Amino acid sequence: MTFIYPTDSNKAHPLPLSPEYKSSIKRAPNKPLIPMRHTLSELTGPVYGQETVREGDNDLTRQHSGEPLGERIIVHGHVRDEDGRGVPNSLVEIWQANSCGRYVHVRDQHPAPLDPNFTGAGRTVSDAAGYYRFVSIKPGAYPWGNHHNAWRPAHIHLSVFGHSFVTRLVTQMYFPNDPLFPFDPIFNSVPDEKARARMVSSFDLENTQPEWALCYRFDIVLRGKNATPMENH
Amino acid sequence: MQDNGITPSQTVGPFFKYGLTPNGEYAWNDAFTNSTLTPDVSGERVRIEGRVFDGDGIAVPDVMLEIWQADAQGRFADPQDKRALPNASFRGFARCGTDKDGNYSFDTIKPGAVPDPDGKPQAPHILVAVFGRGMLRHLYTRIYFSDEAGNAADPVLALVPADRRTTLTAVREAGKAVYRLDLRLQGDNETVFFDV
Numbered sequence: 001m002t003f004i005y006p007t008d009s010n011k012a013h014p015l016p017l018s019p020e021y022k023s024s025i026k027r028a029p030n031k032p033l034i035p036m037r038h039t040l041s042e043l044t045g046p047v048y049g050q051e052t053v054r055e056g057d058n059d060l061t062r063q064h065s066g067e068p069l070g071e072r073i074i075v076h077g078h079v080r081d082e083d084g085r086g087v088p089n090s091l092v093e094i095w096q097a098n099s100c101g102r103y104v105h106v107r108d109q110h111p112a113p114l115d116p117n118f119t120g121a122g123r124t125v126s127d128a129a130g131y132y133r134f135v136s137i138k139p140g141a142y143p144w145g146n147h148h149n150a151w152r153p154a155h156i157h158l159s160v161f162g163h164s165f166v167t168r169l170v171t172q173m174y175f176p177n178d179p180l181f182p183f184d185p186i187f188n189s190v191p192d193e194k195a196r197a198r199m200v201s202s203f204d205l206e207n208t209q210p211e212w213a214l215c216y217r218f219d220i221v222l223r224g225k226n227a228t229p230m231e232n233h
Numbered sequence: 234m235q236d237n238g239i240t241p242s243q244t245v246g247p248f249f250k251y252g253l254t255p256n257g258e259y260a261w262n263d264a265f266t267n268s269t270l271t272p273d274v275s276g277e278r279v280r281i282e283g284r285v286f287d288g289d290g291i292a293v294p295d296v297m298l299e300i301w302q303a304d305a306q307g308r309f310a311d312p313q314d315k316r317a318l319p320n321a322s323f324r325g326f327a328r329c330g331t332d333k334d335g336n337y338s339f340d341t342i343k344p345g346a347v348p349d350p351d352g353k354p355q356a357p358h359i360l361v362a363v364f365g366r367g368m369l370r371h372l373y374t375r376i377y378f379s380d381e382a383g384n385a386a387d388p389v390l391a392l393v394p395a396d397r398r399t400t401l402t403a404v405r406e407a408g409k410a411v412y413r414l415d416l417r418l419q420g421d422n423e424t425v426f427f428d429v
Contacts, residue, residue, distance in 0.1 A: 002313075007428060013242045014369035021244075023367030026288040027418045033372075033428035036389055039349045041360050042429050044311040046301060046326035052264050063260070082237050093264065095252025104259060105248035121252035121261040157246060159253060163313070165301045165360050166429050170371060172243040189369045190241040198240050221239045 002227040005038060005166050009082060009223050012198075014189035021185040022146050038166065045164040048091045050125055058124035060096075060136040068118035070099025070137030072213040075173070075201065078130040079160060081224035086130025087167075092220075093123045093159040094134060101140030101154075110142050135213065141180060153180035153187060162222040173218045174200045242370035247295050249364075254297060254330035267329035268340040269302070273321035276305025276342035279410045281359070281376060281403055284335040287367075288419030292335025296365035298416075299328045300339055300376075302358075307345030343378065349388045356383035356390070363416065363426075372426040376414055379404040393425050400424045 016028035061067055075094075079087040097103045097120065100112035104119055118137065126132045139154050155172040162168065174187065178200075181187055190196045201216040208215040251259035270278065285293045303309050304320035311319075329337045346354040359376040377384055379402050384390055390398055400422060403412035416424045 005429075009239050010428075012239045016369060016372070018369055021367070021369065023244075024369060025367075026291075027293070027365060027367035029372065029423055029426055030288075030419055031423055031425075033426050034392055035428045036392055037350050038429060039355060039389070040309065040314060040347050041301070041303070041355070041358065044301075044309040044313050046324060047311055048264075054262075080237070082239060084237050091264070093252060095249060097248075103248040104251050106258075108248055119251065119260050121255075121259075123264060155243075157243075157249065157252070159245075165362070166373075168299070168362055168371065169240060169242060170245045170364055171240055172246075186243060186369070189243075195238055195241045198238060199243065221237060223239055 003043070003081070003163055003224040004227045005164065005223045006225065007035070012190070012192060012195040014191070018185065018189040021189055042166050043164050045167065046161060047089070048125070048161065049089050052091055053123050053125050058122050058134045060118065060120060060122045060134065063119055064117040066117040068098065068115050068137050072135070073138050074133065074135055074207065074209065074213050074215040075156065075218055076131070076133035076207065076215065077217050077219040079126045079132060079162070079220045079222060080130055081163070081222055083225050083229070086126070086128075087162055087222055088126055088128045088130055090126045090130070091123065091161045092126060092132045094156050095121045096136065096156040097139040097142055099137050099140050101142030112140070112142070138175070146185060151180050151183070153178040153184050158220065160220055160222065163224050167222040167224055169220070169222055171199060171220075175216065176200055176203055244366060244369050245297060245364040245371075247366040249297060250330055254328060256330070265326065265328040267327050267338060269300070269323065269325055269327045269342065270340050271322040271324070274304070274323040274342055275320055277410065278340070279343050279412060280338060280340050281412045281414065282336065282338035283403075283413050283415040285331050285337060285416045286335060286418065290420070293365060293418070294331055294333045294335055296331045296335075296363060297328060298331075298337050299326070299362045299364070300341070301326050301360045302341065303344040303347050305342055305345050307347045346383060353388055354383065356381050356387040358387075358389070363418070373429050374416070374424055374426050375401050377402045378412060397425050
C-alpha cells in the first residue's frame, strides 16, 4: 500500500509558540516553516521489529526486585492510521513519573519520594493488527514552575514511529476526568477541543482484570492515508 | 467517540533521558545510539557534530535529535523503497540527546543521492527531527554537506532563501571526515525548518 500524508492533518498539533507554556517562548522558530513536497526521504522511515524489544519490556512493574507502589494499571490500544487501519510493527516507547509524581531523572527536584522498584520506562512493538499493551502503575500529578501553583495532570509520555519519518509522534496520554485539565498550558496548547480529547484515555472496565489492575484504553492515530482509496458506492 | 483525526503532539518534556537516551546512566537500555554504523556497511564514514541553541543563544542541554537517511547508494532500509535491496545491515536511523553544553554528534555514512518526486536527484542529505522541552511538536530540518556539488541544483534547497541555506549545510573540517553544523531554534541565523 502507498500512503500519503496530507499536511492539513497537522492542524491537530499545537502551534510551535504557545506563550502560556513559558518554555516555548525561546524555543519556537520565529520564521514560518518552509513547505515542500514529500520526497522518498520523507515517505520512508525506520523499520524496527521485535528485535528492538526484550521480553517483559512492556511491564514496568517487573523491572526490579520488588513491586512498585501505586495503583497497578494496564494501558492498551491500537496504533492506527487516518483511515482507521492498524499500524503493525510500530515501536511504542513510554516513560512516566512514579505514583508520587516523581521522575527518576536526576534533574527532577520535586520533593516526593523515588521508588526503588520503579524506573518508569518501557517499550513494545505493535502486533499485526496495530495492538499494543503495557502494564504499569498510575503516575501521580506533579508541580512545575511554569506559573503560580502549576501542576501537570497525570500523564504517560509516548513515542511512536509509524510508517514514515513524517508519522513520527511524541505525545502524552492523560487519564479521564482530570480536574487539572483546564489549568494545564501543555494540554491546552492543542487548539481543537476534539483533538485534545484524543489525548485522553478511556477507562476500560471490560479489560480491567478482577483482583489485579484497572485498565485504560488509548488508541493512537498517526498520519497516513491510502493514496488510492476504495470508492464507496 | 472514535474519529480518525490524528493524535496531537505534546512536548517530549525535560525528563525523557532515562526512557529514550539513557546511555548507561539509568536502569534502562538504549533502543538506539547516535551511530547508524554497522560492521558491513559500505560508504564513507563521517561524524556530524554541532551544538543546539535557543533564541537567547543559550546552549540547549535537553534536546533530542533523530536522523533518518539513505545508504551510500541512495537507498532506504525500508521496504517502501522499492528500488533495490538495502545496503547490508544498515538501518539509517540514529538518536542523540544533547549534553550539558548543547553538543550532539552522529557517526554515520555519507548518504547517496535520492530522487525527488519528479525523478530529479536530490543532493546527499539527512533528515533530522528535533524534540525538546518547550517544543510542543518536533521540528523537521535537513543536513546537507558543504563539499557536495549537487547542492546547487537540489530542489529542496532551492525552496530556501539563499541567505538561509548555510543553516542546513554541515561544513567539512579540513583533513577530517568530520562535518559541523549548529542548530538555532530561534533568532539570528535561525535554522530552516520544513512544513512536512
